[in-house]
Amino acid sequence: MAEELMLDLRNIHKSFFIGTPNEFEVLHGINFTVNKGEFVSIVGQSGSGKSTLMNIIGALDRPTEGEYTLDGVDIEKAKDHELSALRNKKIGFVFQTYNLIARTNALKNVELPMMYAGMSRGERTDRARMLLEQVGMKDRMHHNPDELSGGQKQRVAIARAMANDPAIILADEPTGALDSATGRLIMDIFHKLHEEQGKTIVLITHSPELSQETERIITLKDGTIMGETAGNWPAIKAKEGM
Amino acid sequence: MLFTENILVALAGLKANIMRSLLTMLGIIIGIASVIAIMTVGNSITLIVNSTMQELGANNLEMGVSQKSQDSGESENGMNFGTGYVRDMTDDDLITKDMLKSFKEKYPDDVKYMLISESVGQGGQVSRGSKNANVKITGYNADYVKFSDLDMVAGRQFLNQDYEMGKKVCMVSDKLVERVFKGDSDAALGQMIEVKTGGDYYDYYIVGVYEYVANQFSFGASDNPTTDVYIPLETARIANHTQNKGYSYLTLVTSINTDNDTFANTVRDYFNVNYYSRNDAYEVMVISMASMMDSMNTMISMIQLALSVIAGISLVVGGIGVMNIMLVSITERTKEIGTRKALGATNSSIRLQFITESVVICIIGGIIGIIFGILLGTFAVKLMGYEAAVSIQSIIIAVAFSMAIGVFFGYYPANKAAKLNPIDALRYE
Numbered sequence: 001m002a003e004e005l006m007l008d009l010r011n012i013h014k015s016f017f018i019g020t021p022n023e024f025e026v027l028h029g030i031n032f033t034v035n036k037g038e039f040v041s042i043v044g045q046s047g048s049g050k051s052t053l054m055n056i057i058g059a060l061d062r063p064t065e066g067e068y069t070l071d072g073v074d075i076e077k078a079k080d081h082e083l084s085a086l087r088n089k090k091i092g093f094v095f096q097t098y099n100l101i102a103r104t105n106a107l108k109n110v111e112l113p114m115m116y117a118g119m120s121r122g123e124r125t126d127r128a129r130m131l132l133e134q135v136g137m138k139d140r141m142h143h144n145p146d147e148l149s150g151g152q153k154q155r156v157a158i159a160r161a162m163a164n165d166p167a168i169i170l171a172d173e174p175t176g177a178l179d180s181a182t183g184r185l186i187m188d189i190f191h192k193l194h195e196e197q198g199k200t201i202v203l204i205t206h207s208p209e210l211s212q213e214t215e216r217i218i219t220l221k222d223g224t225i226m227g228e229t230a231g232n233w234p235a236i237k238a239k240e241g242m
Numbered sequence: 243m244l245f246t247e248n249i250l251v252a253l254a255g256l257k258a259n260i261m262r263s264l265l266t267m268l269g270i271i272i273g274i275a276s277v278i279a280i281m282t283v284g285n286s287i288t289l290i291v292n293s294t295m296q297e298l299g300a301n302n303l304e305m306g307v308s309q310k311s312q313d314s315g316e317s318e319n320g321m322n323f324g325t326g327y328v329r330d331m332t333d334d335d336l337i338t339k340d341m342l343k344s345f346k347e348k349y350p351d352d353v354k355y356m357l358i359s360e361s362v363g364q365g366g367q368v369s370r371g372s373k374n375a376n377v378k379i380t381g382y383n384a385d386y387v388k389f390s391d392l393d394m395v396a397g398r399q400f401l402n403q404d405y406e407m408g409k410k411v412c413m414v415s416d417k418l419v420e421r422v423f424k425g426d427s428d429a430a431l432g433q434m435i436e437v438k439t440g441g442d443y444y445d446y447y448i449v450g451v452y453e454y455v456a457n458q459f460s461f462g463a464s465d466n467p468t469t470d471v472y473i474p475l476e477t478a479r480i481a482n483h484t485q486n487k488g489y490s491y492l493t494l495v496t497s498i499n500t501d502n503d504t505f506a507n508t509v510r511d512y513f514n515v516n517y518y519s520r521n522d523a524y525e526v527m528v529i530s531m532a533s534m535m536d537s538m539n540t541m542i543s544m545i546q547l548a549l550s551v552i553a554g555i556s557l558v559v560g561g562i563g564v565m566n567i568m569l570v571s572i573t574e575r576t577k578e579i580g581t582r583k584a585l586g587a588t589n590s591s592i593r594l595q596f597i598t599e600s601v602v603i604c605i606i607g608g609i610i611g612i613i614f615g616i617l618l619g620t621f622a623v624k625l626m627g628y629e630a631a632v633s634i635q636s637i638i639i640a641v642a643f644s645m646a647i648g649v650f651f652g653y654y655p656a657n658k659a660a661k662l663n664p665i666d667a668l669r670y671e
């Protein structure tokens with residue numbers, strides 16, 4: 001099977017300018033690719049630059065240097081409104097802090113990306129219901145975020161990430177704020193999306209244990225890739241008989 | 243589609259911070275309320291003034307003797323203030339009976355009535371035993387009585403000789419008869435009444451009783467209203483010792499086909515060319531009620547506008563308050579803005595969201611202001627004893643204006659939100 005590239009990062013550098021002339025380089029030349037349908041984890045200690053990297057992958061930020069192609073789109077050349085469209089249609093974000101919109105119920109939160117995509121009200125409500133059902137949140141869809149537990153919020157956030165059927169899901173420490181049982185539930189949802197829908201997923205985590213659950217592990221240390229190893233997912237999958 | 247969504251988001255935000263929202267709206271509420279109140283009061287006064295003038299006769303020409311204006315040119319509305327004072331008015335400057343007679347002969351088709359009246363004393367009282375009634379004595383010429391079109395309950399109106407000889411006869415109201423003659427009009431006829439006004443007493447024989455019609459603007463039905471004791475003009479002039487003088491002021495009722503603005507000039511020219519050309523200080527001035535009404539209305543509108551502009555300043559203050567709260571709200575919701583951008587919101591959709599929010603605040607404030615303004619204005623007009631007339635136009639303008647304030651003062655904060663860098667916004671703590 002010819003592998004198709006989803007992400008292609010070449011020599012990515014990222015510096016922050018905390019008051020000139022103080023230039024502070026966080027990423028020092030990152031190179032890696034992710035194929036379509038892969039479940040990859042990026043693991044590293046806190047402060048190693050994982051979130052900075054994810055922001056670049058998610059087209060929320062531009063690299064200071066280097067080339068980055070997402071699903072065939074050259075990010076460097078894209079204009080701001082093109083990046084908006086890209087985030088809207090091709091990327092599904094899952095944040096550690098859920099980032100649900102306050103005072104807006106689960107259903108409306110899931111509808112939001114579809115609304116920005118210009119989908120009609122009926123269509124997007126139907127799809128939002130379906131997505132919430134997939135993550136087991138159908139009975140809570142009219143609840144506002146402040147009426148939901150952390151795990152429930154994260155499930156809504158995953159449903160929202162799936163709203164426009166994105167090419168890739170980017171999850172930055174999605175279980176970081178959850179207890180292990182709830183974290184397990186969230187991981188199971190990612191596996192389901194990966195196995196059943198063939199979604200490309202990039203999971204960012206500081207936990208080597210969690211990273212073992214993926215197909216490939218990219219280890220980040222102080223803004224440099226230390227190496228790539230295969231994850232244990234195929235073995236776990238076989239054992240659990242999924 | 244995004245539009246209704248934005249309104250719902252804005253309303254949810256307002257609901258979450260009701261106190262803050264209300265305080266923010268306060269400037270708008272006060273501003274709009276005062277403008278609406280001013281407009282309501284102004285509007286009502288205009289209507290009242292107009293209908294009063296209409297009642298007095300919009301087809302009337304008021305003419306009188308006034309000082310000669312130095313420029314002697316056209317005086318638009320006859321209002322010349324303090325120009326060229328020469329001397330006090332004397333009896334020689336007045337309009338005489340002869341002048342009026344030849345004038346009417348010259349323009350028989352245009353002049354329907356020449357109304358002349360003269361009151362005797364201030365308000366007074368008619369007493370009979372323990373009973374009394376409030377009255378006002380006014381002498382009217384024959385034209386005036388005809389023009390008044392009284393409904394007679396008993397007796398007759400004045401005869402020619404009553405007018406000519408200044409007989410001591412009168413017509414009283416059925417109200418007076420009710421109070422003083424136990425309502426027996428026939429018994430009242432031929433009786434003499436004594437009217438006390440100031441320190442003076444005047445006696446008149448009752449020849450007729452007319453039906454009293456309450457003035458629509460005299461509020462509160464008093465059981466002792468001041469009614470007119472009609473006497474012939476000449477009788478009043480004898481009482482006032484003015485019987486040999488001319489008139490300084492009278493009203494011309496013109497026929498329906500007469501163009502009053504033109505005829506006003508004709509009348510003025512007639513008198514001034516024929517009788518006042520050699521007068522060193524005085525001339526005849528003629529004002530048409532219609533043009534007086536116009537200038538009155540213009541004046542009220544000007545006052546209204548000036549007051550509204552002052553009230554409008556609080557709208558600007560209110561707008562700045564809205565802008566301030568929008569800036570606070572955007573800072574508070576920086577992370578939300580970042581999230582929306584991550585989910586694909588474009589700059590313009592973020593801008594639209596916050597402009598909508600600011601417009602919603604202003605429109606709600608505007609509507610509350612309109613309600614308060616109408617209540618306030620109505621209350622004020624009622625206090626003056628009249629019916630309030632709310633101007634629909636001012637309500638539409640108020641809504642449009644609050645919307646404009648929302649857009650104007652919401653634009654800067656909204657634009658600031660739209661331009662936020664997505665990652666900076668997401669990372670904001």
Ligand SMILES: Nc1ncnc2c1ncn2[C@@H]1O[C@H](COP(=O)(O)OP(=O)(O)O)[C@@H](O)[C@H]1O
Nearest residue numbers: 016018026044045046047048049050051052053
């Ligand atoms: N906007 C920024 N301005 C300055 N420094 C930043 C910014 N974003 C991240 N950093 C720095 O970059 C480093 C990596 O941060 P981050 O990517 O969040 O690490 P991780 O997600 O792996 O914990 C940290 O030292 C952090 O202080």
Ligand SMILES: [Mg+2]
Nearest residue numbers: 047050051052
């Ligand atoms: Mg991080």
